[in-house]
Every structure is written in C-alpha cells, then in structure tokens.
Amino acid sequence: MPKRQQFFSDMQGENRQLALLLAQVGAMPSELQLILQVAEYDESAGGLRPIRGYIVRVLGVEEHRLSTFGTTTPDVTMTTDHPLLYGYNQPPCALFFRGTPRDAHELALDIAQAHASTFRGWREFPEYIDLSQPLHSLLTGGGGLLGQMPINLAENLAKMLEAHGLETKLMMGEHREHTSPLKDQQMTAFIFGKSYVLSYAFSFEEMVGKK
Secondary structure, eight states: OOHHHHHHHHHTSTTEEEEEEEEEEOSSTTOEEEEEEEEEEETTTTEEEEEEEEEEEEESOOEEEOOOBTOEESOEEEESOSGGGHHHHSOEEEEEEESOOSOHHHHHHHHHHHHHHHHTTSSOTTTTBOOSSOHHHHHTTTEEEEEEEEHHHHHHHHHHHHHTTOEEEEEEOOOOOOOSTTTTSOOEEEEETTEEEEESEEEEEEOTTOO
C-alpha cells in the first residue's frame, strides 16, 4: 500500500488523532519536512497509544501555517478544492465601484461578512482588500478600487455593493503564473487541524521503529 494511502487509512480508525512533532526546512529552500505521529486515544488508559509515525516531505511549498505543535487533531484532509486555494486556482479579478452607499458602516460590515463566508474563516479580513486608505474613506469617496482578489470573492462582493446601490465593474487578470518546477501539477492543500501546507507535491514515508 502506498504510504500516503496508508497514512489516511491510519487516520480512519476510531479515536485516531494526529500530532505534529517537528517541522524543518529540507534540502531545498522550497522543501518542508513534517514529522507526524498518528495515535489512538485509549479511553481505558486515559491517554494516546502511538500507531505509526510519518515523515512528509513537501516540495514546492507556496504557503504554510503550522500552529498545532503539542496538540492533536482528528481532522486531516488533502484536497485541491479549498478556500485556501482560491488565490492559486482561480483567475484574479480587480473589483471597482462607483457611488456612495447610504450607510458606509453597514456596507463595511457586509463586506467583512461576505469575505468570511467566502473563505469560511481560512483567510483573515481584509486580505485582498485595497488598504491604501481606510475602508470607510474608500467607501465614502465616490468610488475606486475595492481590491484585487479571486473571482468568486469579487462576484460575491459585487453583489453586496450593488445591493447598497453602487455600480460595479470587474476586470479580469491573467491566471497566476507559478514559478515552481512542479507547476504542471495541481496545487494541493494538506490540512490538519488549524495548520496547513499548500504545495504541488507531497511524499509520505513511514518512520519504521520510531513510534
């Protein structure tokens, strides 16, 4: 059985948990090595029983956030369809508007809520919003560039702006050009708990005898 398949099979067991033990830069600047431990919660013993350890080599890392050191999580996934990937797998779009809303504070709140619902909390507001001036000043200035963003966020925000009586215009840009030598492979998100790594290639190896 391929080690990646074995890893996810290990995580399917009852009461399985994953712990991030170590993360370090690999032989190349764009390589990240993760030391992961799959364990099972043993209720009778009141603790975790090690199942198997893995070294995951991540090649062509584009982005990562590792925040689960010292804790375990049952939530592990690897996917090519996730809010974290919108900026990589969707064409960019500049969103312009014209006009002044009836209530700029209410519109600013609606923009933040639309941002949160689009990214489901994985991107923090105001990412992708133009920060060259305060948002309230931008909304009350008669128009301008709201931001450059993935197309689905732009479309959601355009609907919000129009609901507040503003005119909108979307200008599509060219799809992001990847510089990685693995750019022909699809960008993938490896997510465990609140931690994630976005990359093109992942290699799983078992740490035999190091449970």
